Structure formats: C-alpha cells, structure tokens
Amino acid sequence: MSLLKWMERADDLVWGPWLLVLLLFTGTYLMIRMDFLPLHNLGFAFRCILGREDKGRGPKTKGGISSFSALTTELAVTIGTGNILGVTTAMVLGGPGALFWMVVTSIIGMATKLAESTLSVKYRSVNEKGERAGGPMYTCVNALGNKRLGKFLGSCFAILAVFASFGMGNMTQSNSIADALSLSFGLPKAKIGLFVTLLTILVVLGGISSISKVTRLLVPFMGVFYLCGTLAVILTHWRNVPAALAGILGSAFCPQAMSGGILGSITVSAFQSLRWGVSRGIFSNEAGLGASGITSAAADTEDYIKQGYISMTGVFLDTVVMCSIMGLALVTSGVLGEYAPSELPEGTELVLAIFRSTFGPGTDMFVSICITLFAFATIVGWAYQGERAFEFLMGGRTRYNVWYRFVYALTAFLGCVFSLDAVWCFSDICNGLMAVPNLICVLALSGPLCKEIKGTA
Secondary structure, X not given: OOHHHHHXXXXXXXXXXXXXXXXXXXXXXXXXXXXXXXXXXXXXXHHHHOOOXXXXXXXXXXXXXXXXXXXXXXXXXXXXXXXXXXXXXXXXXXXXXXXXXXXHHHHHHHHHHHHHHHHHHHOOEEOOOOOEEOOHHHXXXXXXXXXXXXXXXXXXXXXXXXXHHHHHHHHHHHHHHHHHHHHHHOOOHHXXXXXXXXXXXXXXXXXXXXXXXXXXXXXXXXHXXXXXXXXXXXXXXXXXXXXXXXXXXXXXXXXXXXXXXXXXXXXXXHHHHHHHHHHHHHHHHOOOOOOHHHHHOOEOOOOHHHHHHHHHHHHHHHHHHHHHHHXXXXXXXXXXXXXXXXXXXXXXXXXXXXXXXXXXXXXXXXXXXXXXXXXXXXXXXXXXXXXHHHXXXXXXXXXXXXXXXXXXXXXXXXXXXXXXXXXXXXXXXXXXXXXXXXXXXXXXXXXXXXXXXXXXX
C-alpha cells in the first residue's frame, strides 16, 4: 500500500465521528454555558476592533503587538486557501451541503474560539527575552491543577502545532501558490518554491513585529479584493441565488435527492457532507484547534476577555462571511453542473473555472493574485504560531528559534513540489490531532471561565 493510501486511511480515522462529535459538542456546550454571549456580544467585539470599547481592566503590556495587529495576524492565518480552495474541496468531496455545515460549525466555533483565546491571554508566560508567550500549551501547564497532566497535554499540543505549522500553515499554502502561478503563467514549480522560500525567510526572521507589519497591510487589502471578485460572480448569476441556497440547505441533509442542475451530480452521503463541512470549516477558521490563541497572547493588553472577543470575530469574518460567499459563488456559477463528477476540476483549477465561466479566461490573473496573497499571508502568520510552540518545547529558550525559522522557510519549497493530495492529508491529520489536547484543556477549565465571561457581560 502506498504512503498516500496510508495517509488517507489515517485521515479518515482521525476525522471520524468521534472528533466531529467532540468539536461540535465542545462548541455547543460552551455556547450554552455562556448564555449565547458570543452571539449577543458580536457587535461589542467588532466595536473593540475599532477601538470604541477601550475601557480595559488593566494597563497594556510591553513587548507585544496591538490587539488589531494580533487579529490581523490571526486572520492572515485563517483567511488563507481554506477560504478559496478549502471551500471548493469541501463542496466537491461533501457536496454543496458541506457549505451549510461549514457555517454551522463556525457559529458554534465562536464560543470555542472565545474560550481558548481568553485562556491563552490569561495564562500566558514570558520568555527569556521578556516577550509575551502564550497558547494552549501554556494554558495546560499554568492553569490545570494536575501539573503532570498539564505538562503532558501542553507538550502534545506543542509538538502537533509544530507539525501543523509545516503542513497546514506552510506546505498547503505554498502548494496552492505553485499551482496558481504555474497554471496561470506557466512558471516552473521549483522556481516558484525558491522564490516563496526566500520571501518567507526575509519576513519571518524579523519575528512577530515584522510578521504583524506584513499582515496588517495584506489582510484588509486582500479581503476587500477577494470579496469584490466573488460578489461579482454572484451578482452576475443572481437569478441562481434562490436555487443555490435551497440546494445547499437541502443537500446538507439529503445530498442525493438534491443533486442535478446547477448543483451537479455529486453523490455523497449525509455523513460525508457533515464530515467535509466540519473538517474544512475547522481548517479555515481554526476554532477548536487552539493555534490562534498563540497569536492572541502576543497582544499588548491585560484585558484577556476583551481580547478573546476580538479573536472570536475572526471566526465570523473567516467562515460566515468569506467562505459563504465563495461557496455561493461556486454554486451560482453553475460550474458544478457543467462537469461529470469524474471530470470535475480540483483545487486551483476549479476556482479558475468559476471565474472563467463568468468573466472569461482573462480572470486567471485575478485568481492567482488572490490565492498568492492569501496563501503567503497564512505562511508568515503560521510561522509565529509554530515558532512559539517550538520555543515551548525548548523550555522557553529563544536562541533556537532561528533554526525553526530557516527549516520553516525551506518547507515552503517542499510544499510547492509535493502533490496536493499528500499535502492536504498531512494537514488534515495534524489539524484533528492538535484539537484533542486543546479541547480537553478548554473543557476542564470551562466552569470558572464561563462564569467569569458571564460576569463581565
């Protein structure tokens, strides 16, 4: 049996019913325990981003970045190819109904993101350079009563986060860049890999300060740029919107009965629709994985609940807004109905087909620019998260970080030349396993945490 087949089997095992239940149960449980405050206080969270809720409970910290920069770095990590290629992949493998489950997962995941980010800021530590360092690994060690268990869970999370940074954060993204640029401009993937590697080294060597400057510039620009393009597709096919919405909702529960027309003839089970919707939703917004808490912990504020709310908005923007629009563009364009299931393009080719069918082949450059910007922002954002996990494994010693940065940058080259299937499988496995120690920690601390969040409402 080939290595890819073994990886696919492992992927199916990790993302089996047990993990879907754990993720959805945790989010639902927290949402109920918090009296649905993540939804009620969504407006408050956005006002915090705009600086209109500046009544913090403590002074700002030194050596960190602003709350807005922390959010844009988080968004750089989450608003990546998961919003473009992840959505299309989910809807090909799980049918159009997978988009419904992506959105449901994200709404529930807002409570999980609020909890894990709040805990990451509250229980963060300081490394030997005096910099704030936090995340689920520090939460496990500093907050759990059983120190031996906390050390074990924290170490497990950190190891998996390092591997996830190489897979989900780097190889998947660089693979998407190579596909986009080679398909649109005919560039060799090896040369693309060398360029991405060099550019990554230049950015990540500056640490969180350099990374946040790049993401603060890239994220707002690429978000607006991308939304304009996908909204143009939907508006061009506006007559298909009612049928598309009905088809997405219907195929979430009965995929085979809703196939045909603009929905295509993809045959999947209801569980496949749920499985791919949840896994790609988590891949996109990272609610439950805990990695975003590492970036939240770098924010220069002591108001950990407020920072948790700011972090929570990333889930809403990433999936409820960005992924929904991309998925709706895919269905309304009619591309799913133009191909037989065996002939349906994959990854970047499918995204190119959406825009080509609407505006013609001249849009290849637009798609390639979007994918490149999104993917590179994710690469540099994940570099910080992976580095902090690596630093934790090194006992908080920062002198080894430079080695991680160089290895991380070189991994971008491997992502450019590896096959898409191998990269996605590796990333999926890392994602699923990383969620386990994080969710155990969040559930163990959920009682006093939910009480404290409700007390500040």
